[in-house]
Amino acid sequence: MKRTIPLFISAVTGFVLIGTAFIPQFVDWGNDAMAWFNLLAAFAFILGGGNLLKMQLQKISAQQPGWGYAAVTLIAFFITLYVGLAKVGVNPSVKFPEFAWSGEFQEEGSAFWWLFEYIFYPLSATMFALLAFYISSAAFRAFRAKNTEATILLLIAVIVLLGRTYAGVWLTGWLPNEPIIGSSGITYSDFHLPHLSQIIMDDFTTPGMRAITIGIALGVASTSLKVLLGVDRSYLGSDQEA
Amino acid sequence: MLKILQTLDRRWIFLAMFLAVAIPLIMGMTFPEKTSDQVMAVFNAVENLPDGSNVVMALDYDPASEGELQPMASAFTRHCALKKHNIYFMTLWPQGGPMIQRSTDLLENDYPETYKGKYGSKYVNLGFRAGNEGVIKLVVEDLKKSYDTDVQGTNLNDIPLTKNLKNIQQVDLLCNVSAGYPGSKEWVLYGSAPFDIPTVIGCTGVQAPIMLPYIPQQLTGMLAAIKGAAEYEQAIINRYPELNDNPAAKEGLKRMGPQLVAHVLLIGLIALGNVIYFWERKQGTA
Numbered sequence: 001m002k003r004t005i006p007l008f009i010s011a012v013t014g015f016v017l018i019g020t021a022f023i024p025q026f027v028d029w030g031n032d033a034m035a036w037f038n039l040l041a042a043f044a045f046i047l048g049g050g051n052l053l054k055m056q057l058q059k060i061s062a063q064q065p066g067w068g069y070a071a072v073t074l075i076a077f078f079i080t081l082y083v084g085l086a087k088v089g090v091n092p093s094v095k096f097p098e099f100a101w102s103g104e105f106q107e108e109g110s111a112f113w114w115l116f117e118y119i120f121y122p123l124s125a126t127m128f129a130l131l132a133f134y135i136s137s138a139a140f141r142a143f144r145a146k147n148t149e150a151t152i153l154l155l156i157a158v159i160v161l162l163g164r165t166y167a168g169v170w171l172t173g174w175l176p177n178e179p180i181i182g183s184s185g186i187t188y189s190d191f192h193l194p195h196l197s198q199i200i201m202d203d204f205t206t207p208g209m210r211a212i213t214i215g216i217a218l219g220v221a222s223t224s225l226k227v228l229l230g231v232d233r234s235y236l237g238s239d240q241e242a
Numbered sequence: 243m244l245k246i247l248q249t250l251d252r253r254w255i256f257l258a259m260f261l262a263v264a265i266p267l268i269m270g271m272t273f274p275e276k277t278s279d280q281v282m283a284v285f286n287a288v289e290n291l292p293d294g295s296n297v298v299m300a301l302d303y304d305p306a307s308e309g310e311l312q313p314m315a316s317a318f319t320r321h322c323a324l325k326k327h328n329i330y331f332m333t334l335w336p337q338g339g340p341m342i343q344r345s346t347d348l349l350e351n352d353y354p355e356t357y358k359g360k361y362g363s364k365y366v367n368l369g370f371r372a373g374n375e376g377v378i379k380l381v382v383e384d385l386k387k388s389y390d391t392d393v394q395g396t397n398l399n400d401i402p403l404t405k406n407l408k409n410i411q412q413v414d415l416l417c418n419v420s421a422g423y424p425g426s427k428e429w430v431l432y433g434s435a436p437f438d439i440p441t442v443i444g445c446t447g448v449q450a451p452i453m454l455p456y457i458p459q460q461l462t463g464m465l466a467a468i469k470g471a472a473e474y475e476q477a478i479i480n481r482y483p484e485l486n487d488n489p490a491a492k493e494g495l496k497r498m499g500p501q502l503v504a505h506v507l508l509i510g511l512i513a514l515g516n517v518i519y520f521w522e523r524k525q526g527t528a
Contacts, residue, residue, distance in 0.1 A: 021436070027383060030383075031379075031380060031384050034373075034376045034379045034388075035388070037376040038371065038372060038376045038388060041372040042372040042373070093395065095394065096395070102395065104394060106339050106340060106343075113340075116337075117340070122305075124304060124305040128307065132259055132504065133256045136256070136259040136504075136508060139508050139511045139512050139515065140250075140252075140255055140512070140514065141252075141515060143515060144515060145516055145519070146519075154516075157512070158509055158512070161505040161508060161509055162509065164505070166275075166498065167502050167506055169273075169276070201451075206451075209451050209452060209455050210455040213455050
């Protein structure tokens with residue numbers, strides 16, 4: 001029973017959503033199903049928060065290496081949760097001045113806004129910016145022309161890296177728009193780095209991605225059918241009935 | 243010399259990258275940008291709409307990608323403001339609210355004659371909803387089933403812009419700026435493609451190859467990475483030359499300077515790494 005009901009809900013919802021694409025009468029049902037899905041997605045944040053709490057508390061109680069970071073995570077979590085829920089520093093909205101909590105929790109000047117702008121924002125941007133340093137180190141140490149495939153990849157990377165900046169124009173912009181002697185219709189300017197970069201994107205990357213996308217779509221369709229028909233039940237967890 | 247490079251401390255590489263980005267940024271180096279066909283398709287999609295058209299601006303990114311995507315979002319917003327379009331802001335990312343705030347601030351501060359104090363009649367902020375592609379599926383069919391209020395808690399039936407809006411199939415253009423999931427791909431799969439909503443996107447460089455297959459059938463055009471933003475800014479400046487004196491309208495163009503030097507440094511490092519590799523191979527140590 002514990003597995004049958006979720007299987008039934010998945011199958012009905014899935015087939016209704018498929019039906020919305022073909023049967024107009026199903027559209028309203030599909031919309032209702034999506035509204036329910038969105039509600040559940042909102043509750044998933046609570047589950048996520050609970051899971052975060054559980055994992056970090058386990059680390060702290062077992063005094064695992066790095067448990068101090070877990071403590072910092074928890075403190076940050078509770079402070080953010082409190083200032084957001086209690087709307088610390090938020091003024092009542094102009095429309096509902098009689099209600100103290102009617103303002104927006106991210107209102108400029110509020111405690112939550114302050115945490116976002118001056119802690120989350122710089123930390124988040126810094127973490128992402130660090131990628132540039134690691135990429136440069138990896139480029140120096142790992143990007144080697146060890147075989148034919150790696151050499152082709154390397155050449156293409158150089159063309160795209162240069163072609164996507166003004167360096168490409170500067171280096172090859174002088175090539176004349178004249179036909180190469182003995183060639184049929186190929187001009188020197190066809191070898192402009194930005195042009196070559198565009199050819200790589202249009203004639204190699206796009207067809208390659210199309211093939212991959214179609215492959216993925218077929219895989220998703222067959223996996224979805226297996227889920228809807230109850231053949232694949234791995235999403236329900238262990239096979240053993242509780 | 244090669245032996246020194248063989249054991250080079252990676253902190254020197256970090257320092258070189260820091261200088262490669264910092265110096266052009268401080269010096270304000272910019273370079274002319276030639277707009278590609280793809281970027282012109284995006285520009286024309288916004289430009290060719292009649293003044294005062296309805297545009298949905300879905301900003302699905304967070305501060306981590308703001309460096310790459312904010313110039314696009316600002317350029318989209320600025321271009322729409324120049325055309326006096328009505329703008330519906332929304333996001334599928336919980337951290338997207340403050341990103342929307344930057345665009346609404348731009349509207350109010352840079353185009354006060356059209357947008358100052360016109361919240362609800364010229365632009366509206368629907369804010370964040372949980373549900374990823376579930377939200378997209380709902381807003382394209384029945385907006386008010388997903389959003390019953392705006393970000394300030396006002397019922398959508400009381401807001402002039404949303405009062406008669408059943409779903410976003412009724413808007414003239416969908417602009418999406420996205421850093422990943424949920425984002426451009428989901429908007430195309432569940433929004434623009436099934437319902438033929440004209441859509442333009444701006445995305446990170448990593449996402450660009452994933453989105454290329456959808457152009458031009460499902461997507462009108464795409465701004466890929468900071469280069470796309472810079473080209474779009476250039477296209478807007480070419481059409482509205484008065485923006486040439488506005489440094490805020492050149493954020494993408496300004497970021498192409500550091501990108502150029504960083505790319506050249508990367509190529510130099512790759513070349514140097516390969517010189518060491520072949521030297522080691524010759525010595526029989528690789």
